[in-house]
Amino acid sequence: MDAIVAEGLRKRYKDVQALDGVSFAVREGEVFGLLGPNGAGKSTTVRVLTTLTQPDEGRAFVAGEDVVRHPNRVRGSIGYVAQDSGVDWEATARENLLLQGRIHGMAGKPLHARVDELLELVDLRDAANRVSRGYSGGMKRRLDIAIGLVHRPRVLFLDEPTTGLDPEARAAMWVEVERLAAAESLTILLTTHYLEEADRLAERVAIVSRGKVVVEGTPDDLKRDLAGESVTVELAEANGQVAEAERVLTALTDDVHVDGQSLRARVPNGAEAIPRILGALDDAGIPVAAVTTARPSLDDVYLHYTGRDFSSEDEAGK
Amino acid sequence: MTTQLFRHTGWMVVRQVRNLMREPIWIAMMVIQPMLWLVLYGQLFKRVGAQGPASGSYVEFLTPGVVAMNAFFGGMWSGMAMIADLDRHVIDRFLAAPTVRVAIVLSQVVRAGITAILQALILLLVALALGVRVHGGALGWLVVFAGAALLCGVFAGFSHGIALLMRKEASMIAAANFVGMPLMFLSSILVSIALMPGWIRAIARYNPVDWGAHAMRNAVLTGGHWGSTGVYLALLVAAAAATSLFATWCFRAYQRSL
Ligand SMILES: Nc1ncnc2c1ncn2[C@@H]1O[C@H](COP(=O)(O)OP(=O)(O)O)[C@@H](O)[C@H]1O
Ligand SMILES: [Mg+2]
Numbered sequence: 001m002d003a004i005v006a007e008g009l010r011k012r013y014k015d016v017q018a019l020d021g022v023s024f025a026v027r028e029g030e031v032f033g034l035l036g037p038n039g040a041g042k043s044t045t046v047r048v049l050t051t052l053t054q055p056d057e058g059r060a061f062v063a064g065e066d067v068v069r070h071p072n073r074v075r076g077s078i079g080y081v082a083q084d085s086g087v088d089w090e091a092t093a094r095e096n097l098l099l100q101g102r103i104h105g106m107a108g109k110p111l112h113a114r115v116d117e118l119l120e121l122v123d124l125r126d127a128a129n130r131v132s133r134g135y136s137g138g139m140k141r142r143l144d145i146a147i148g149l150v151h152r153p154r155v156l157f158l159d160e161p162t163t164g165l166d167p168e169a170r171a172a173m174w175v176e177v178e179r180l181a182a183a184e185s186l187t188i189l190l191t192t193h194y195l196e197e198a199d200r201l202a203e204r205v206a207i208v209s210r211g212k213v214v215v216e217g218t219p220d221d222l223k224r225d226l227a228g229e230s231v232t233v234e235l236a237e238a239n240g241q242v243a244e245a246e247r248v249l250t251a252l253t254d255d256v257h258v259d260g261q262s263l264r265a266r267v268p269n270g271a272e273a274i275p276r277i278l279g280a281l282d283d284a285g286i287p288v289a290a291v292t293t294a295r296p297s298l299d300d301v302y303l304h305y306t307g308r309d310f311s312s313e314d315e316a317g318k
Numbered sequence: 319m320t321t322q323l324f325r326h327t328g329w330m331v332v333r334q335v336r337n338l339m340r341e342p343i344w345i346a347m348m349v350i351q352p353m354l355w356l357v358l359y360g361q362l363f364k365r366v367g368a369q370g371p372a373s374g375s376y377v378e379f380l381t382p383g384v385v386a387m388n389a390f391f392g393g394m395w396s397g398m399a400m401i402a403d404l405d406r407h408v409i410d411r412f413l414a415a416p417t418v419r420v421a422i423v424l425s426q427v428v429r430a431g432i433t434a435i436l437q438a439l440i441l442l443l444v445a446l447a448l449g450v451r452v453h454g455g456a457l458g459w460l461v462v463f464a465g466a467a468l469l470c471g472v473f474a475g476f477s478h479g480i481a482l483l484m485r486k487e488a489s490m491i492a493a494a495n496f497v498g499m500p501l502m503f504l505s506s507i508l509v510s511i512a513l514m515p516g517w518i519r520a521i522a523r524y525n526p527v528d529w530g531a532h533a534m535r536n537a538v539l540t541g542g543h544w545g546s547t548g549v550y551l552a553l554l555v556a557a558a559a560a561t562s563l564f565a566t567w568c569f570r571a572y573q574r575s576l
Contacts, residue, residue: 050414053576075416086411090337102329103415131340147411 001064003028003155003187004049009058010211011044018044019055020211026189026204031181033202034191035298037310039317041211042191043083046159049189050080063154076104079148083159083191085140086147089133093124093143096132097150104151111150118146121183122176138169142176149184156180158190162197170197177201193314195298207302209313214305219298226296226304229270231277235261236287248280255304259312266300319418326418330425334399335432348433352388352441356380359508360448370510374539381445382462382534383507388441389434389466390527393473394498396430397481397490404485404572413573423565427474434470435463453541461537461547468554469530475561482568501527506535526557 004026011019019041026032034042047053049062051071060067063077088096097115101107106114119125122142127135132143141161148156161177162170178201181188192198198205199219206216215222231253235245238261245263249256253265253273267273270293281288302310338344360377369379400423403409412422442452442462452458480493504521505528511519522528533550536543 047576052410052414052573054574072416075414078414080411080414082407082410082414084407086407088333088337088408089406090340091333095333095336099329099333100411100415103326103412103417105416 001028002026002061003030003063004032004189005059005061006045006049007059009045009048009055009060011041011048011053011055017211019048019058021058022208022211022213023058024206024213024216026187028187029185030203031177031188031190031201033198033205034189034208035193035195035198035202035205036191036208037193037314037317040193040208042193042208043159045208046080046082046157046189046191050078050157051075052080076151077154079151079153079156081144081148081156081158081161083163085144087132087135087140087143090131092129092131093119093135093146094128096143096147100147101150106151114150114152118149121149121180122146136169137165138172141165141169141173145176145180149180152184153186155187155189156184158188160191160193162192162194174200195302195310199298205298207298207305209302209306209308215301222298222301223296226266226300228266228268228296229293230264230266230296230300231270231273232292232294233263233265233277233281233288234290235263236289241284241286244284245281245286248284248286249277252277252280255300255307257303257309259309264300264303266296266304323418323421323424326421327425327428330421331429331432334425334429338429338433348437349440352384352437353444355384355387356441356444356448359384363508370512375449377445377448378450378539379510379535380508381441381450382465382538383531385438385441385462385466385534386469386505386527386531387502387507388437389470389530390473390502391498392434392437393430393470393475394477394494396426396433396470396474397477397479397494398487399429400426400478400481401485401487401490404481409572410576413576419569419573420566423478423562423569426478427471427562427565430474431467431470434466438462438466450538452538454537455541457544458537458541461551462534464551465530465534465537465554468551468558469526471558472526472554472561475558475563475565478565479561479568482565482572485572501525504528505531507531526554529553529557 002025007023009019009022022045034045036042044053048055049060049067051067051074054068062074065073067074094115097118101111101114119128122145124139124142127139132140162173165173180186190201204218206213235241242258246256246258249263249265253267256263256265274291278288299310360380364376369376409422454461481490484490504518505525506522507527511522529550533547536547
């Protein structure tokens, strides 16, 4: 059975079409990634699935319940870790967890035992009785996750769990999420705008762009489907020959993308293509500083399906 | 459903009160400010005879006024807590859980009301020490507490509505001052209506702050006029219901904006 089903979700905010027909399905027990640049509509999708936002159109089911018709049933079986921490700063970790548990109908010994278990799980036992105002970003994030887990939800939503964390805390969070997925037998939907995060954590991903899912699959399949390799050509001089170089490359390769003085493209076989590319550029009198090839990344997948560059779109969406 | 509402409201009130108790400055402000007002205004206006033809000392006249003023300002500023919760995304977290929606706003109003009652108690005790008598006896005390809680509730509802619409501290401060200052001076909090210009007296009749001040003044000063006291309290109940509806509507508007 699918733990999450989204069918044609649409949502408009004044002059922004945040969701423009989002559809995907998440299997029970899997870690699923919604990957997309800033502004793609990931958080809006999660807010619809967690009953915070009403979609204009479309349907969604979480743990078998319709999010619009039976929001309270959905709320009982999900945990939601929003993009922005929802920790009550003036309360201790323990107090945060106890209140959340009570809201979910827990009480007494079982609640306290569960809170102790979670404090242990997210490594906050020593700080448990300290007011959380003084916690580091990583500690607050771990507390957010524990808050989302108090009532043993079947589905956990993690909206950008590592945004704003330093690289060390991010790596620690990755380990944490992997551990949770195993320990709590959860379905996890996580959103991210870090390609490597989706690659590392998600068994399957849906790539979201401008309010639509452009492609869905395992990271490996998505990359394999883009047969070949990506080639990056750095031009030697900033002498206005970029357009000319682009024309040369377009004749020889797929998915050409220009970024300043460097051009990226995809070819079936790097070793074979590079001499041809260099020859053609040489014929056109365009000096080249460097050429590199790489296996396709999710970056290339994004470029292939949307025709746009992930990082520049991510910057623009901020 | 109603037991759920009471439970959730209770937990949220406990949360807010506990968080406030962790702010030593807040506690100091809550205790010292009303006393300061009582003593300062008491000295300032004593010579003026601002109590008008009413019997008794000016401090006795002033005590119910300062209780009303505290309740009123306490309510007016109570929306700041909602803004802090919105800023910290605590509200969204509660909304994604099976929290009884009404409890989120109701608890804030209840918390503000409890604070107003505590301040009224402190003020009455200080006033007793200054020689003030509550002429209405036990019923008088009850009227003061009810008046303080209701007056606070009226403006807490208003304040939370504004907080939910504006969602910014600076706008909230501006709105509270813009509405708060005139309402305070267009009432008989500090000065007897007998000494007011006619136009202010006319406006004051529609000012909930004045209703509260009148009800509490009846209870403290005269210990009579229970009929008119009842009417003022009823008006405050109606006003509190109206601003609570306003706050609820604003909360729905907030939810729709997500
Ligand atoms: N509450 C809101 N009001 C107005 N616009 C919004 C709101 N939430 C999101 N948006 C807009 O919808 C688009 C998608 O936003 P979001 O879902 O947050 O993207 P992501 O999480 O992928 O970065 C953005 O253009 C954003 O500005
Ligand atoms: Mg987002």
